Amino acid sequence: MKSLKAGLYIALGTAFALSASTAMASDAPISGNLRIVIGSNSTGGDTYQNAAIIAAHLGEKLDMNVxxxxxxxxxxxRALKQQGKTGATIMFNHxxxxxxxxxxxxxxxxxxAEYKIGPTISINPGNAYLVPKDSPYKTVDDIIEAAGKGERVRVSVERGSASNIGFSALENAVKMKYPGAExxxxxxxxxxxxxxxQAxxxxxADVIHxxxxxxxxFTRLPADDQKAMRFIWITAKGETIEQMPEEGLGETTRDMMLQWTDPVTSVPQSADGDLFNFDKMFYFMYNKDIDPKIVAYFDEAMTEIFEEGKIQSDFKRSFFIPSFRASPEAEKFLVNKKDDYAEILSAIQK
Amino acid sequence: MENQSSSPFSIVIDFDTSHLFFPTLILWLLGLLGLAILIQKGPAFYRAVASGEKKLRFFEPDADKVRLFGTLGLMVVYFIGMDYVGRLFPNMGYGFWLVSIPFLFGLSCLYAHELDKRKLLYITLNALVAPTFAWFVLSELFNVTLP
Amino acid sequence: MEFLALVDISYLLLIFFGVALGIVFGAIPGMTATMALAVCLPLTYSFDLNHSLAFLLALYVGGISGGLVPAILLNIPGTPSSICTTFDGYPMARNGEGERALKIGVVSSLFGGLFSLAILYLFAPLLSDIAIKFSYIEKFLIIFFALTVIASLCQSMLVGIFSGVLGILLSLVGVYDTVKGGNGDIRLITPALEDMLYSGFSLLPVLIGLFGVGAILADAEQGVKEETEGAKLDLLSGRKFDLSAFRGSAVNLVRSSFIGTFVGMLPGVGGSAASVLAYTQEKNFSRDSSMMGKGAPQGVIASESANNGLTGGALIPLLSLGIPGDSTTAILIGAFTLQGVQVGPLFIGENVETWNMMVLSMFIANIVMFVVMFFAIKYIAKVVTVPKYLLYPIIIMMCVSGAYAINYGIMFDVWSLLLFGLFGYIGGKLGLEITPFIIGFILGSSAEIYFVKSLESFGTMTIFFTKSPIALFLWLLIGMSVAFSIYSNKRSKSKTA
Structure with missing residues (x-):
């Protein structure tokens, strides 16, 4: 056993040898290992993947073990509150x-109120709604009209999550056109x-997130397959999808996707003609009392990473869209986004 | 679907309280089972205790309370200690490494009978090598988060 | 066979290292196959897809197999899915048949692994169409079926069921998670404890707390006596291993492997249920199950072939629906995405080469697992000759590192270890039955989700009977299982009376 482990160590040790490229200056305000906690329990989900990409680049840039x-x-x-003050533990979520x-x-x-908002990093543009291939609903408008006329439309989402917001936007749209029908x-x-x-x-369910x-x-299966589905709505902005490679994903090209985003497929958000959209954005959060020097240090490191331009292709290879904003700008951006959605929710409740 | 409510088996779960539905059911079931056990075994148990045939005592007569409570005490100190030390060096796993060494040494000494020089040597070596090896492989090699 | 041209030395070496490393992870109490994949995933970023999958699948096969070692030698399940291996494996080890039990376990693992791989290769798309016939209702009935094992494993029917229901209750503590379809509210705890118990108790710390720490506490009360020469666990005193241990077990092997594969392919049912189900079925339907729980090879065979049967089964929904069958295969999705490869119903047809390479990797990994373990067993089994005063502290230390790492760094999980160690120790004194308890704990939260969701969607109790022929068939199995355990319980009572 011992010799086995020794052999393993040698094999894996070489794999760990990192190419020390353009690491940042040694007057770093943090040292040791950097721990990024993410808002998901899964190491197979999109949060982990986005975090892993930025973590790899950060590790190289800061010359730290991330x-x-x-x-x-x-x-x-909780970890952020208890252990985040030194900047050695930071959080990444959407x-x-x-x-x-x-x-x-x-x-x-x-x-x-409780944390300090760090930079935004990337977008997962894939947030979508689907119907069975033989569904009578061809567009989101069909759904809004059907609900308006008193038809019960069942939408499967996870309550209180990023999949819920599209549902709320639909409710709001129905309510604006047919009050009470939502x-x-x-x-x-x-x-x-x-x-x-499965639903x-x-x-x-008639529609799923x-x-x-x-x-x-599933959208490429023949219509007589029980599993066949059809996209009906992609919540990302049209301009976000436009940043994707032209060939899209699988056999669904970028042009096809643009048919399901605004402005072609649109869900009205307010009486003055605003359209709803939702780019699932990934960003960092810090402990409220983190040293501003550390915030600036991370901002500088990430700005450099995005300027170098290698990370962009890493994101795009996994079907994500890079979207960097340094902390001050990121906070303004996210507060605006939140206020927008809060308005929708209060409009439904009225 | 409409006349469901007339069926004796129909049931409506309110989503807002659905988190309590199953636990309530289970609590009732547990209570009933507990009652059944009391009825089935209670009288015989009571008679056995009352007649002195069965003694109500938690520990065996020859229980080794030093080793038992020593283990518990050492574990509590171990957990508190590694959490504390771990926070002094965030994310390095030093809490686990540095506090495991005295813990292993202490527990081994507690458990060993007829401590002699040879045993003490084994214990010391083990207490130094095992945590160091575990820490190195997990934290350094595999990047696993340790206290 | 063009894909064979892609096999190179590094591919084979990666499988070898993966299997070996997986076995080590699986064999350390507190470390699981899932954790092995999670910590090694970043290592594979620099590999191409075939190499990275070969390595990860090898880890998976090794990790699931390694769990049998501590289960048999130390009575601590190395991974949750090897819990049933302890029932017969440990008594065998106590009888001086440790090496024999390990070898039986390894052979069964190989059979289960290869069996499920064959099913995966031949029937994956077909089976996924069957898997989607299982909605909340059928999944609840499967969980319920697995729970009926409690009735056949307990000493006293009432106390055993009580312990099982208590296990279910404790598994419900904390949040009714929205990720599973709940409403996100918290139950069974006071607000003061919410901070710690938000996500409830995790399975792994509970498991190794009950089995590892609990047993050490009980032994501490006895004074941790050094084994005298006569009582010393002699590895050679018992029967030697030969293939005759498998005589009459062909049905058991095939049935258990099939159960493992089948449960593996139902997302959300959970791998631990597989070996529990296989064990019950062997107990209920074999000609002679009177020795089970006291050191019968057939128990080890059922449990180990079922949990390795999982490996192929869990890949079926992953590769034909894009849905992972268990927490370990969920990590594989990450590997695919990072390589820019989509998994879904068209995966196999569009990636024939990758598909063939995956099956080949699994095949080689199973063979390597067998060879490595079968010949290393003689040395591995020596673990039990390490004096307790050195072994116990190491076990506690490893349990601590595993508990802390299982949810990626939660100190409360370490405290759970002590809490459930004490619970097991005290509960054992009060007559609580630990095995039914842990089975209730393992299956409790899925039972809740599927039960409540079934009623939520259909609004009537009768749906459990009227939903589909599959449901009726499952009721039949449940009825038979319950009837059998009542019958055998009565019989054993009249024998002792």
Whole structure:
């Protein structure tokens, strides 16, 4: 056993040898290992993947050992509060972290009051809604009209999460056009993508939340297959999708995707003609009392990483869109985004 | 679907309280089972205790309370210690490494019978090598987060 | 066979290292196959897709197999899915048949692994169409079916069921997670504890707390006596291993491997349920199950072939629906995405080469696992000759590192270890039955989700009977399982009376 382990160490040790490239100056305000906690328990999900990409580049740039820990949102907030002051533990998550608070999910703090917002990093443009291939609903407008006319439309999403916001936008759109009819949109609360797909296969839902990455192949199945689906709405901005490679994903090209985003497929957000959209944005959060020097240090490092231009291709290879903003700008951007969604939620409740 | 509510088996779960539905059911079931155990075994148990046939005592007569409570005490100190030391060196795993050494040494000494020089040597070596090896492989090689 | 041209030395070496490393992870109490993949995933970023999958799949096969070592030698399940291996494996080791039990376990693992791989290769798309026929209702019935094992494993029917229900109750503590379809509210704890118990108790710390720490505490009360020469666990005193241990076990092997594969392919049901189900079925339907739980090879065979059967099964929904079958294969999705490869219903057809290479990797990994373990067993089994005063502290230390790492750095999980160690120790004194308890704990939260969701969607209790022929068939199995355990319980009572 001993010799086996020794051999293993040699083999893996070489794999760990990092090419020390353009590491930053040695007067760093932090040292030791950097721990990034993420708002998901899964090491297979998009949060982990985005975190892993930025972590690899940060590790090289700061010449630090950076690890990504999939602790989940609530445990992540706790770690940030308890261990985040020194900057050695920081958090990475997407819009869920304030949406959870807007929807009143237990354990979600107001991130803008309790934490310091760090830079935005990237977008997962894949947030989408699907229907069975033989569904009578051809467009989002069909759904809005059907609900307006009193038809019950069941939409499968995870409550209080990033998949819930598109549902709320639909409710709001129905309410604006047919006040009172928004009750015809029924939220079918499902957790994992597997459960959502299953709800569609079983006829327990008419529309499900999904993703371009996870569901594209289902849209290519023949119509007589029970599993066949069709995209009906992609919530990302049209201009976000335009930054994708032209060939798109699988056999769904970028031009096809643009048919399901605004302005072609649109969900009105307010009476003055604003359109709803949702780019699932990934960003960092710090402990409230973190030293501003550390914030500046991270901002500088990430600005350099994005200027060097290598990280962009890493994101695009995994179907993500790089979207960097340094902390001050990121905070303004996210506060605006949150206010937008808060308005939708209060409009539904009125 | 409409006339479901008339069926004796129909049931409506309110989503806002759905987190309590199953636990309530389980608590009732647990209570009933507990009651059944009491009825089935209670009288015989009571008679056995009352007649002195069965003694109500938690520990065996020859229980080694030093080793038992020593283990518990050492573990509590171990956990508190590694959390504390770990926070002094965030994310380095030193809490685990540095506090495991005295813990292993202490527990081994507690458990060993007829401590002699040879055993003490083994214990010391083990206490130094095992945590160091574990820390190195997990934290340094595999980048696993340790306290 | 063009894909064979892609096999090179580094491919084979990666499989070898992967399997070996996986076995080590699986064999350390507190470290799991899932963790092995999670910590090694970043290593694979620099590999190409085929090499990275070969390495990860080898880790998976090794990690699932390694769990049998501590289960048999130390009575601590190295991974949750090897819990049933302890029931018969450890008694065998106590009887001086440690080496024999390990070898039986390894052979069963190989069979289960290859069996499920064959099913995966031949029937993956077909089976995924069957898997989607299982909705909340059928999944609940499967969990319920697995829970009926409690009735056949307990000493006293009432106390055993009580312990099982208590296990279910404790698995519900904390949040009713929205990720699983719940409403995100917290139950069964006071607000003061919410900070610590938000996500409830994690399975792994509970498991190794009950089995590892609990046993050490009980032994500490006895004074941690050094084994005298006569009582010393002699590895050679018992029967030697030969293939005759498998005589009459062909049905068991095939049935258990099939159960493992089948449960593996149902997302959300959970791998631990597989070996529990296989064990129950062997207990209920074999001609002679009177020795099970006291050191019968057939128990080890059922448990180990089922948990290795998982490996192929869990890949079926991953590769034909894009949905991972368990927490370990969920990590593989990350590997695919980072390489820019989509998984979904068209994966196999569009990536024939990758698909063939994956199956080949799994095949080689199973063979390597067998060779490495079968011949290393003689040395591995020596672990039990390490004096307790050195071994116990190391076990506690490894349990601590595993508990801390299972959720990527939560100190409360370490405290759970002590809490459930004490619970196991005290509960054992009060007559609580630990095995039913842990089975209830493992299956409790999925039972809740599927039960509540079924009623939420259909609004009537009768749906559990009327949903589909599959549901009726499952009821039949449940009925038979319950009837059998009542019958055998009565019989054993009249024997002792």
């Amino acid at each position: 690890r990504v820990d999939a602790v989940g949102a609530v445990a992540g907030f 819009d869920q972290s304030y949406l959870g608070n807007l929807y009143g999910v237990k354990g979600y703090d107001d991130i803008f 009750k015809n949109l029924a939220l079918i609360n499902t957790g994992s993508q597997s459960d959502k797909n 569609l296969f079983d006829g327990q 999904g993703s371009i990455q996870g569901n594209e192949q």
